Amino acid sequence: MCGICGYISKKRITINQLIDMNDTMYHRGPDDSGAEVYEMTGGRRVGFAQRRLSILDLSALGHQPMHSADQRISVVYNGEIYNYRELREELADYPFRSNCDTEVIIAAYLKWGIQCVERFNGMFAIALFDRQTQEVYLIRDRIGKKPLYYWYEDGNLVFASELKPIMKCPGFTGEIDRRVLSRYLFQQYINAPETIYRNVYKLEAGAILRFTEGKINTWKYWDVSEVYREAVGNQIKDYGEAKASLKEALQKSVRARMIADVPLGSFLSGGYDSSLVTAIAQECSDSPVKTFSIGFHEEKYNEAKYAKAVADYLGTNHTELYIDEQDMFDLVESIPVYYDEPFADSSQIATMMVSKLAKEHVTVALSGDGGDEFFCGYNIYQNVAQAQKLDALGAMVYGVCHLPILKQMHMADRLPFKVRIIAGNRERESKTQFGAGNYLVRAKAMVKVPQGGKYGQREEALPIHYLFESRYNVKDWQIRRMLLDMDTYLPGDILCKVDRASMKYSLEARCPILDTDVMELSYRIPHAFKYADGDKKHILKDIAYDYIPKELLERPKVGFGVPLDKWLRGPLKEQLLDYSGYDYLKRQDIFDAKYVSDMIGQYVRTGDAGPATGANYSKLTWSFFVFQQWYQTYHE
DSSP states (O other), X not given: OEEEEEEEESSOOOHHHHHHHHHTTGGGOBSEEEEEEEEOGGGOEEEEEEEEOOOSOOSGGGOSSEEOTTSOEEEEEEEEETTHHHHHHHTTTSOOOOSSHHHHHHHHHHHHGGGGGGGOOEEEEEEEEEXXXXXXXXXXXXXXXXXXXXXXXXXXEEEESSHHHHHHSTTOOOOBOGGGHHHHHHHSSOXXXXXXBTTEEEOOTTEEEEEETTEEEEEESSOHHHHHHHHHTTOOOOHHHHHHHHHHHHHHHHHHHTOOSSOEEEEOOSSHHHHHHHHHHHHHOSSOOEEEEEEESSTTTOOHHHHHHHHHHHTOEEEEEEEOHHHHHTTGGGHHHHSOSOOOOTTHHHHHHHHHHHHTTOSEEEOOTTHHHHHTOSHHHHXXXXXXXXXXXXXXXXXXXXXXXXXXXXXXXXXXXXXXXXHHOOOGGGGGXXXXXXXXXXXXXXXXXXXXXXXXXXXXXXXXXXXXXXXXXXSOHHHHHHHHHHHTHIIIIIHHHHHHHHHTTTOEEEOGGGOHHHHHHHHHSOHHHHSBTTBTTHHHHHHHTTTSOHHHHOSOOOOOOOOHHHHHTTTTHHHHHHHTOHHHHHHHTSBOHHHHHHHHHHHHHHSSSSTTOXXXXXXXXXXXXXXXXXXXXXXX
């Protein structure tokens, strides 16, 4: 686990400047660092740098940048290739010097070319320079566990695991891309390929970028819609076979993720996913697995007692830490430092706290991420199923309300809230993304969009919803929404949250459910085995019951929520009012100064954002607050 950065440029970037860029990610790799500059044809130079968190082969032989024995290939890399031992056996003719997976990447490329990535099972962000072909490749893992940003402008490319090294690069101006702001305010994260800056992009999950002769092209080697389409034609129709196959795949995945030359443990919330991963890890271990949970003194949020019950049953070496609101509040200021573009999923705070706890005992922690998206766990999936059943009726209501005479009477606005949502859900490309229209309206209205001039057509805002559901070619809305979340919410929010929170404390988080074989197998499992008569994650729960009594797991999901409204209208109130002051917003020239100032002022006074609406806009206000906090950190 590491942080990587580098460049391909005709501009002169010195080795010391590259080191400075690299050192902005010290937290990602405090154990070692390396930076080198190479010559390339066409007057370009290639700079590669890495910060290392030592996990496999702790010796100096794992140092990066790493080179092939013949010096043809240079690599910097962040992540883990879990099947590197099996690959190494296939590459026995290569003169290995180390026992680390980085050298396996080099050997695999020399034997199989860039297609070698299709053989890697793991989480990774890779930069590779081939001196023979004079090409540089950037590669990201299938589901986007490891981040990889790049700035491409005027034939020059700069890349990094985080935005900070790019911000530090000489010549970077950091022009904010206003097109993404309304979507960010609503979604609370910025999805790939966009970032907060113009000409800076996230390499998409499952993608490869090739740089040659000043030009880039990208393509997908693993695509959610294509892999699903291919797998669904080969479904496992027998439930017993599906369960056995999935259980075996999970066992293999967990075993592979327990390979480390440093202490390893597991996050344990007491929910199905983390409990199942922990149970399998305990089954594979010769000694009690170290497990970690965060507890809350407020009973309605506290799941620590459930986690402890599971830990006691499994016999793990369990550590829990009870925290209060002040503990969480103290982390607010660090959000823009470690999430170095606006990111407003407030559960990041709890994730940072459990990561801090785990790091006091281990360097690697297993997590249960991916279970909800791949096995139908979120409550939204139930709502989507109900909405599909009511869609035809909603279309009729919409048609009636838009008859000329009724439209003049604004009849649609008088409908009950839920009816209004179903009736208004007419966009074919975002059928599964219905929601409160007021949030959409306000997210759009908050952002100032200049007309013409310097920005021209580039300033046209991105649609707030993702308008590409047809790519999945799936009639069942529930499945379609799950696939959409795998392309957007999972890599853009969940995995980003876990990566930054864990790496803040130099902790590696590993996700067995996001193993390549597990993901692809999940597509072969009929949806009826995942969502059975209203029972979400049915087959995954069934496997969990093989390890843990049902009564320890079966309960309503508590979830965790930061008291945003209490904070924003309490201890953060003055800061929020400063951020939303009319004069400040006019100088900043990003938001509609009058609209936002009035909206935030109303929210602070009454808890809603409009006269007697009763609607609470704390999440939208939090997104705005986090953006302004980020802006002050990096632009003032």
